[in-house]
Amino acid sequence: MSDVMQAARYLAYGGPDMVVIEQRPIPAPKQGEVLVQVRAAPVTAGDVRLRSGNVPRGMGLLLRAVIGWRRPRVLPGWGFAGQVVGLGAGATQLAIGQRVFGIKGFAGAAHAEYLTIKADGAILPTPDSLTDAEAAAFFFGGLTAAEFLIDKAQLQAGQRVLIAGATGAVGSAAVQIAAHLGAEVTALAAPRNHDLARRLGAVAVQDYAASPPNGPFDVIVDVMGTYPWARARPLLAQGGGLCMITADLPASLAAALRPRKEGRRRMAGTSSESRAKMQRLIALHQAGAYRPLVGQTLPFDQLPRAHGMAQTFHKVGNLIVQMRAP
Ligand SMILES: NC(=O)c1ccc[n+]([C@@H]2O[C@H](COP(=O)([O-])OP(=O)(O)OC[C@H]3O[C@@H](n4cnc5c(N)ncnc54)[C@H](OP(=O)(O)O)[C@@H]3O)[C@@H](O)[C@H]2O)c1
Numbered sequence: 001m002s003d004v005m006q007a008a009r010y011l012a013y014g015g016p017d018m019v020v021i022e023q024r025p026i027p028a029p030k031q032g033e034v035l036v037q038v039r040a041a042p043v044t045a046g047d048v049r050l051r052s053g054n055v056p057r058g059m060g061l062l063l064r065a066v067i068g069w070r071r072p073r074v075l076p077g078w079g080f081a082g083q084v085v086g087l088g089a090g091a092t093q094l095a096i097g098q099r100v101f102g103i104k105g106f107a108g109a110a111h112a113e114y115l116t117i118k119a120d121g122a123i124l125p126t127p128d129s130l131t132d133a134e135a136a137a138f139f140f141g142g143l144t145a146a147e148f149l150i151d152k153a154q155l156q157a158g159q160r161v162l163i164a165g166a167t168g169a170v171g172s173a174a175v176q177i178a179a180h181l182g183a184e185v186t187a188l189a190a191p192r193n194h195d196l197a198r199r200l201g202a203v204a205v206q207d208y209a210a211s212p213p214n215g216p217f218d219v220i221v222d223v224m225g226t227y228p229w230a231r232a233r234p235l236l237a238q239g240g241g242l243c244m245i246t247a248d249l250p251a252s253l254a255a256a257l258r259p260r261k262e263g264r265r266r267m268a269g270t271s272s273e274s275r276a277k278m279q280r281l282i283a284l285h286q287a288g289a290y291r292p293l294v295g296q297t298l299p300f301d302q303l304p305r306a307h308g309m310a311q312t313f314h315k316v317g318n319l320i321v322q323m324r325a326p
Contacts, residue, residue, distance in 0.1 A: 001085075002026075006323075007112030008076040008303055013053035016307035019076055019111075021300070027116045028086075034094050034119045035086030040136035040297075041110045042079050043306040043319045044169060050074060050106060051307060056225060058249025067106070076303070077110030079103050081126060081135030082323075091119035099126040101135035103273050111303060113323050122273055127282060130292075137292035137318035139273075141169030142281045145177050145221075146290075147271035148243040153219045157182025162213060162235065165223025166202060167193040169318045170245055172293040174221050175200040180289035186213055193316065200293070221245060224313060229254070229266060241265035293317030300324070 007024040029035040049055050050072050055063050067074050081101040084094050094100060102123035104110040117123050126135045149155045161178045165171045166187035178185050179201025187194075187202035194205045206213050208226065215235030220227055225246035227235075232242045244251055247268040254261075255268035271277070284290045295316035298306050300323045310319050 005113035006300065007109075010051055010072045010074070010076060012071040013051070015052070016304040016311065019051055019304050019307055021303060024112070026114045029088035029091065029116045031089050032091050032118055032120070033088040033116045034084050034091050034100075034123070035088075036080065036082045036100060036115050036117065036123070037085045038080045038082040038110060038113055038115060038323050039132040040081045040320050040322045041077050042136050042140055042169070043303070043310045043321060044078050044140045045310065045313065046078050046106065046140065047076060047111075048307060048311045050108075051076065052311060054311075056246055056248040062249075074106060075108040075111070077104060077108045077112065077115075078106065079136060079139055080110040080115060081132045081138075085114070087119075088116075093119040094123070094125070099132075099135070100124065101126045101130075101138060103139055103278070105273055111300075111321070113300075122275065122278060124275070124278055124282065127285065129285070133294045133297055133320045133322065134292050136320050137169070137294050138285075139278060139281065141171070141173040141318065142177075142284075142290055142292060143273060143277055144170045144245060144271045145173035146281055146284065147277065148221060148245065148267065149174060149177055149181065149219070152267040152269075153241045153243055153265075155181050155183055155219055159183045159218035160186070160216070160237070161219045161221065162186045162188065162215075162217040163202070163221045163223070164188040164208060164227050166197045166200070166205075167293075167316055168223065168313070169293075169315075171221070171223045172200055172317045173290060174223075175202050176290050177284060178221075180284070180287070183219070186217070188213065190314065196316065216240065219243060225251075229261070233262065233264065236264045238263050241267055244268040295319055297322055
């Protein structure tokens with residue numbers, strides 16, 4: 001095995017050309033870590049936001065305080081799927097050759113041919129039912145959808161759900177999980193995605209650019225922040241809840257400080273990336289509730305192009321970059 005790899009780096013906040021691929025040493029797994037050869041990785045909305053610094057209103061200062069004022073001081077790549085090729089001392093939870101998938105999170109480094117991660121961290125064996133591309137696509141939208149629908153909104157069978165932005169990474173997972181839980185799903189999507197939204201489990205589909213849907217809904221999942229409270233409120237049934245997947249600072253503060261308003265609930269925040277939540281999502285997959293939607297796949301060396309596609313926020317499902325076969 002060579003001791004160098006292709007790995008991505010951010011040059012500065014900015015456009016897709018601010019992500020570059022360079023040669024770096026293959027990292028050595030430390031105590032308790034495994035070395036993973038990455039086969040596929042998603043290019044997520046989160047990756048786009050870190051690279052561009054383009055975040056919902058009011059969140060920019062917060063982002064830069066955490067990851068860097070002048071440039072993102074994190075490495076690219078939130079999630080991965082691959083194979084264990086090295087074990088640090090004491091890393092007994094996984095074995096060489098095992099297919100694995102997981103989350104590096106916003107500290108990143110998954111957009112690389114190899115990565116290291118704690119063997120008892122956010123990494124699990126990949127079920128045989130998933131391809132590498134599906135495994136790479138698995139967690140980003142799925143964890144978010146499950147957290148908002150199950151933990152925050154506590155969705156029940158028979159409830160009416162509106163999912164605004166139904167066929168991207170988060171929306172495609174939300175439609176599937178909500179339908180599996182027995183909810184009646186209305187999807188908002190661009191016309192070219194209407195058939196897909198129905199296949200994912202929506203019973204009614206509308207163009208988000210047309211007139212607003214007829215409520216009432218028990219839960220509204222606002223994927224892109226296009227249903228702020230004033231617009232969502234008239235569509236929400238008494239006792240209903242608004243899941244703000246994308247929320248600006250004022251909306252996030254309002255949800256935190258006054259979650260209940262006018263007999264309805266407002267929910268925002270980020271989703272947990274714990275092993276327990278990862279395992280729950282795998283259980284949902286195994287129960288037939290969720291299969292990650294892979295849209296386009298590109299070779300890893302086209303990562304800047306993938307960033308350009310992802311930053312439109314109109315991609316279908318998950319956009320995956322695939323590393324060269326070993
Ligand atoms: N809170 C959290 O923990 C969390 C976690 C993950 C993501 N997010 C945020 O969630 C958002 C979506 O992420 P994603 O990965 O699903 O993105 P994505 O894969 O790019 O999908 C974006 C979706 O939004 C739809 N959309 C675009 N413009 C719209 C509009 N004007 N009205 C309604 N729908 C519209 C698109 O529909 P068409 O393709 O049909 O146009 C597409 O379905 C991002 O802002 C991301 O930062 C938050």
